[in-house]
Amino acid sequence: MTHNTTQVKGQAEQDNIITVNNLGVQFEVAGGRVSGLKDVSVNVPRGQIVGVVGESGSGKSTLIYTLTQLMADNAIVASGTAKMDGADLLTKSPREMQALLGDDIAMVFQDPMTTLNPVFSIEKQMTDIQYRLDIPYQEKRQRAIDALDRVGIPNPELRLPRFPHEFSGGQLQRISIAMALMARPKVLIADEPTTALDASLEVQIIELLKELQAEIGCSMIFVSHHLGVVGTLCDYTVVMYHGDVVEQGPTRDVFNRPQHSYTKRLLACDPARIKERSKRLPTMNSDGLEQIEIPAGSYLASQLEQAQPASDTGKQSQPLLDIDELRIRFPMQGKLAALLSGNKDPYLHAVKGVSLTVDRGETLAIVGESGSGKTTVAQAIQGLNEPWSGAIHFQGRDLLSLSARERGKTRRDIAMMFQDPISSLSPRMKISDLITEPLVIHGLPFDSREQEARRLLQIVGLPLHFADRYPHQLSGGQARRVGVARALAQSPKLIVADEPTAGLDVSVQGEILNLLNQLQEDLGIAILIITHNLNIVRHVADRTLIMNMGDIVEQGETETIFADPQHAYTRQLLDANIHADPV
């Protein structure tokens, strides 16, 4: 840990509100203990923002939850101290800790949709947390209204009695911030507060946090795997890897003159920082250029032999997928209720006339914020919803006019990668069964399920013993790989990937995209990527299509769109994309 002490020296004379020294945390699991944090030393200077970056499993969450004693029961502090204003946080009794939380320390969490209690109004939750204050209820209520007003919730007085499910994700995150703000904390801890939000919301939330931090004059610990966000927001940056702090210091130094090899590689594989467009992205362990071997004997390999060279298939007159004037609407009211209330159009028009084509071996990206209708289009291709009008031609056949049985057969050639990798896998099935299931469903030839599963695991770069695991034992990145394996098993012609890299750190993101891209080159698979992550679109997509409120606002060659956006909305999206280096 020599580099730690040297890095920290510069700030040693500073007034630190939190000093963590040699903190070690272990988890008790069946058959022993595993290490969560090893000898971590971090300082949080008063009035400054400290960013903690690292991939999932690096221990960044363990750090902040240990400081606040909100760890799972199986966590044990093995060594070290964590002092706040001189008093050790780790040895505080639950009652002492409770007095500190919501007063001197406030927190903002990752998933705004689930951080508030669904059965209580915002009013109740915001007044409850002021239980320490000896003031009349009306005053607490007024404080809540003022806080909501401050974070930009329109009509706070009217919205206050509402329930969490009546707000959007972005608004809920503002409310969470308002709650933290009401505490007037000395330290604000934010755990991936923008990960679940769209790019433009992300910018707004970051701005808000920055303003409020300056206003209250508190310190902030900001945990994120998003390098760009940390670079823009934080004064200091702490880089964590495998439960260890590998580098820390002023953000500008860490980003511009990284000392540790891990930091250097982490920065190198951020697609936002790679200027040249490249379909192969560098990852932690490689430059992304090596070939993945497709094991002989697998169903995929047999398809590979039959596959024609990409040059032949690419130039066909007929596109693989051709969507024409697709319209999808969802009823918002019952027919009777609509008739009674005189509502002539009781529908939510999710997709308003979308036309697009995907050629063989091509990658098309549909970009838009949540609510833009991009996922609805993807679901329509898979037959997961009922379009109101329009046509979807796949390999020349109109999918919407096919019978359910015929339609099922076409699914063999269209595979889907779902947005949430773990919850889209059946929790009671083993990985080996999950990834070979498509072969069984479509009655494709393979010699044994066991062997085929091993080959697929090998292709997507997972250890072979994963065959016997269950979905809940996977990390986000591993579950993505299982999703890729499942999509590949049947050797599809088109993969529809809904947010294929959401929630992944840059390195794993690169690995997943490289995998998809190589398989595209080898097998001529077309890929339709649905995402709001412009940084990856710039690298992997041949063509890009921008959607907003159910409409296509712009489409064209990816490079052209990024270089010369025509539509105001596209420019707005590109501006909101955080890729800046620290200033």
Next chain:
Amino acid sequence: MWLFLLRRCGLAVLIVMLAVSALYLMIHAIPGDPASIILGPRATDEMKAALYIKMGLDQPVYVQLASFFANILQGDLGYDVFSQRDVTDIVLEQLPWTLALIFASVFWAALVGIPLGCYSALHANTWFDTLTGIVSVGTIAIPSFVVAIYSLLVFSVTLQWLPAIGAGEQGDLLSQLEHLILPAFAVGLGWVGYISRLVRASMLEVMGSNHIRTAKAFGLPSRWITFRYALRLAILPTVTLLGVGIGYLLSASLFAEIVFARPGIGKLIFDAVSTRNYPVVMGSVLVTTGLFVIATTLADFINALLDPRIRAGR
């Protein structure tokens, strides 16, 4: 909220009507001629025919059904030829006994089961939790009539603490309560297990959720978090279970009623079916079905009051 209420009530009426019609048709499919049973083996064909007309059995089934529904709307459940009394009177006479038994059973089961479940969840995987787990599954597994017979043997015959049979002296509330204890114990025991297991499971789930972590992160007192924030959500499935449970017990309390020789709806239906007494069967089943639907609808309303997302009709 009003739309939710209206829709739920409309559905309830529809369910009752469908259930009663189905039952009416089913009863007519049971072999056995009510007239021959009533009049005995020496009845002439003329006598049977006369009784048929009196009971309205000469009409087509749909006419019988229609007139049955028309009468219900006037509060008339039909006429029992056996006892020469109105079915409404017979059912209303028996109903209070059953209702008292059901509410006493469910009440004590919830009173014990909910705290037990909470405590188990908050002390998950301790010896206490394991013990309550085993005991709970045990009580669920034992049929209520077995509990009834054994508790009768132990508390009435051997220890002679409590009266064995009957429902108590008329007008003597204390005696009636005394007679209620054992049957209510027998019927409710299995529900203690059900309720505690269910509360434990949902409490564990809720305590692990993100919003509970938020409450902790704002330093709310832990009792406050458990009993106001978590229990409010964890109780939802239990309310539904109790709604269904009360409805179910309307007829399932039959065993306790037979063992303890108590009057009640279950026993009434049982006797009426054995004697092909259609009007009484129809009348009492209609009332129990109605109460079943009311109980489950009430549970839905309570859930809607507790959870705003249900009110929104999702």
